[in-house]
Amino acid sequence: MDRRERSQSDLNVDSAAKAPGSRVDTVFFLSDYGLRDEFVGVVHAVLRRLAPHVTVIDLSHEIPPFDVFSGAEALSRAIPHLGPGVVLGIVDPGVGGSRRGVAFEAGGRWFVGPDNGLLTGAAELVGGITQAIELRPSIERQFAEGPGRARGRSATFDGRDVFAPAVAGLCNGLEAGDLGAMIDHSSLVRLPAPHLRWRRGVDGVSELEVAVTWIDRFGNVQVAAGPQDLPGRVVPVQLVSTVTGTLQLRAVRSFSELTAGELGLLVDANGRFAIVSREESAAKRTGLQVGDIVRLIWS
Numbered sequence: 001m002d003r004r005e006r007s008q009s010d011l012n013v014d015s016a017a018k019a020p021g022s023r024v025d026t027v028f029f030l031s032d033y034g035l036r037d038e039f040v041g042v043v044h045a046v047l048r049r050l051a052p053h054v055t056v057i058d059l060s061h062e063i064p065p066f067d068v069f070s071g072a073e074a075l076s077r078a079i080p081h082l083g084p085g086v087v088l089g090i091v092d093p094g095v096g097g098s099r100r101g102v103a104f105e106a107g108g109r110w111f112v113g114p115d116n117g118l119l120t121g122a123a124e125l126v127g128g129i130t131q132a133i134e135l136r137p138s139i140e141r142q143f144a145e146g147p148g149r150a151r152g153r154s155a156t157f158d159g160r161d162v163f164a165p166a167v168a169g170l171c172n173g174l175e176a177g178d179l180g181a182m183i184d185h186s187s188l189v190r191l192p193a194p195h196l197r198w199r200r201g202v203d204g205v206s207e208l209e210v211a212v213t214w215i216d217r218f219g220n221v222q223v224a225a226g227p228q229d230l231p232g233r234v235v236p237v238q239l240v241s242t243v244t245g246t247l248q249l250r251a252v253r254s255f256s257e258l259t260a261g262e263l264g265l266l267v268d269a270n271g272r273f274a275i276v277s278r279e280e281s282a283a284k285r286t287g288l289q290v291g292d293i294v295r296l297i298w299s
Contacts, residue, residue, distance in 0.1 A: 022173030024110075026085030027056045030075055031159065032063040033090070039157070043088075043164045050168035057085075066093040068118050070290065072191055073213050075122035077270045082109075087122070088167050089113040096155035101162050103176060104132035104185055110176075112167050114158070117191035132185040133176050135166050194224035195293055208296045212288050213272075219281020221288050223296075226271045239263070239275060241294040244286045249275065249296075265296070 027047060033039035040061050047054055059078050063071040071091035079087075092099075092114040100115040107126030111119040112135075123129050137158075154161055166179050176182075194211040208230065214222040239247045250257075252264040258278040263285065268274040273296070275282045288294065 023053065024084065024086055024171040024173075025054055026083065027054055027088055027167055027171065028059055028078070028082050028085055029056050029061075029088045030059040030063065030071060030078075031061050031090040032065050032067065032071065033061050033159070034065075035061055039159065042157075043090075043159050046160055046164040047168055047171075050165060051171040054168070054171050063091050067091065068093070068116050069191060070214070071118050072121045075119065076125055077214075079122040079125050085109060086167050086170050087111045087113075087119065088163060089118045090159045090163060091118050092116070092158065095158050100183075101135040101137065101158055101166075102132055102183070102188065103135060103166055103170065103179060104129050104188065105176070106130060110167075110170050112163050112170070115189050117189040120188050120190050129185040129188065131176065132183050132188060133180040134183050135162055135180040137162055196224050196229065198225075198230055205297060205299045210273075210294060210296070212290050212292045212294060215283045215288070215290060219277070219283040219285075220268065221275040221282050221286065222268060222270070222272045223274070223294065225273055226267060227273075228271065237299070238297040239265075239286070239294055240297060241288070241292060243288055243292055244294070247286065255279070 029040075029043070031040065031043075040058070044056055047056055060074055063074060068091050071089060075087070075089055087109060089111065090113055094114060094116055101113070102115040103110055103112045104119070104123065105111075106123035106129045109126070111123050113119050120129070169179055170176070194213050195209070196211070197209045198207070200206045208225060210223045210225045212221055213224045216222070237248065239249050247263060249263050249265045252258055252266050254266065255276060255278050258264045258276070260278060261280075262278065263282060264276050265273055266276055275286065275288070277285055283289070
């Protein structure tokens, strides 16, 4: 049996056939699939069929459709809290096109998904990428078997046909080289860093010009900077943008320090500055959206 044949059969090997130390038992799954359709459930089903010992933890499936940047930001927020396992990320507007499907190792765990920048930011936060492979599109041929299954690989659902089988193979202890060809990890797509510029004026006024990177379901507006990015103590007093005009902010440690209707700035659970309001949406109050550039000014 050659390597190609062995990789196909090992995808759904009995869990007892692999040495316990070679297996992985957790998959962390993020996508823009949503929960209305069957996409997430089908990926779960493939993982269950091919690697029945694995537990799948759903990080989020409500990433805005096609929004690779938002998916990358969500993974970067989550990665410090994930234990051992394989990270499966699918926000894939280029599915069926020329973009590569990849798997790479960083910080002792594997990341699997499209090569569009979705995964690389989180991987670099845990120590950097040490090896990478381009997945063979034919890694899963079992969908051509049995009644009711699609004939061969689809060009529109690599989550089911390529990424989930590759994740299952890694969880079953398959060698990475059996899933595809090794590639130079420096060739992987990286997203540009969000806009961030700090300056101190001669009059003692300081200014942070920074991009909005996330608005959570409560309407808190996170920006691409935290106290660690700036010199000295930061006590902003104004928010300025073409969207908001000039608004007063009060630096607080928690939402409860704000009065009803008051806007504040705090360091959120991810160590970033966030524009917030008590028990209401700061995004609605300000009109800010992801990608907007704001200025925080203090003296």
